Amino acid sequence: MSNESQVVSEATTSAVNPLLNQVDQTGDALKQSYELVTGPILQWAPNVIAMLVVLVVGYLVARLAGRAITAVCEKLGLQIAAERGGWIDSMKQVGIERTVPQIIGLIVFWLLMCVFLMAGCEILGLEAVSDTMQSLVAYIPKLFVAAVIVVVGLLLATFLRGVIATSTDRLGISYAQQLAAACYYILGLMVFIAAFEQLEIKFELLSYAILIGFAAVALGFGLAFGLGGRDVMSGILAGYYVRQRMHAGDRVNIAGFEGTIRDVGPVATIIETDEEGLLNRHSVPNIRMLNEAVR
Known part of the structure; x- marks a missing residue:
């Protein structure tokens, strides 16, 4: 009887042991998988948390700085200057609805965010990203x-x-x-x-084009002045002084006829005369008006 029990026990043990070994192997595999998954997470968790803290603080700082810069630019009147310069209409035509101070504040916000993002990348050990952002910050x-x-x-x-x-x-x-x-x-x-x-x-080509344009304009003015522009300039200067002395509606006598000033132009003055009931207009050079006209 004892021999039979021993045989049964040995048979049971031989059948159970492979199952136990399989369970142990499965447990070891699950443990290794768990360590492979949770190990990096536990290793990176403090860095990730630190990066998130840096980004949150950076966002708050950048937000406050952007609003402060926007307020300063509004106090300086940059929006008014841009409106007078006609830049606001140009911005609206390309779809930009923000004001100039708001744009400057937004630029400051993102520049500061780049600084804090760079710090966050350094915490995570992302050196390539950090170097790229450092180049941007240096800009x-x-x-x-x-x-x-x-x-x-x-x-x-x-x-x-x-x-x-x-x-x-x-x-x-x-x-x-x-x-x-x-x-x-x-x-x-x-x-x-x-x-x-x-x-x-x-923009070297555009710069050269502008310089050439200025040179051409200067050369044109020089040639105009040398080839007869002096008379025009004399007329313009004389017109300035004529307007100081005479105005539209004044009666003047010049070159033997009397009339009423209708307009003092850049180089000539328009005088209206009444000759036997007929109204005629005469153009008199400003230089003559300045030297000969009698009120």
Whole structure:
């Protein structure tokens, strides 16, 4: 009987042992899989949490800085300067609805976010991404200088446009506003070229074209002045002084006839005379009006 029990026990053991070994192997495999999955997570978890904290803090700082810069730019009147310069209409035409201070504040926001993103990448050990963003951050001073060039340049161009418009209007030049606007846009284009060159974006061909254009205009003025433009300039200057002394509606006597001033143009004055009931208009050079007219 005991022999039979021993045989049964040995048979049971021989049948159960493979099952136990299989269970042990399965457990070891599950343990290894768990360690493979959770090991990196537990290893990276502190870094990920630290990166998230840096990004949250960076977002708050960048948000506050962007709003502060926007408020400062509004106080400086950059939006008003842009409206006077006609840049707001151009921005709306290309679909930009934000104000200039808001755009500058948004730029500051993303620049600061780049700084904090770079810090987060360094925490995670993403050196390639960190190096790329570090290059972008190193570009910030150039962006700042370019922005200063644009702002100061546009303010100066706006001021010069007003000076040119006022001066040429006093000289009686009918196209004073067009001339002032042309000078403004040329100066504005030069300002943007200077800003892009600060960003190491070259527009050599366009720069040469502008220089050639200026040279051609200067040469044209020189030739015009040398080939007869002196008389025109004399007439324009004489017209300026005539307008100081005489106005539309004044009665004058010049060259043997008497009439009424209707308009003092850039180089000549229009005088209306009544000759035997007929109204005639005469164009008298401003230089003669200045030297011969008697009120």
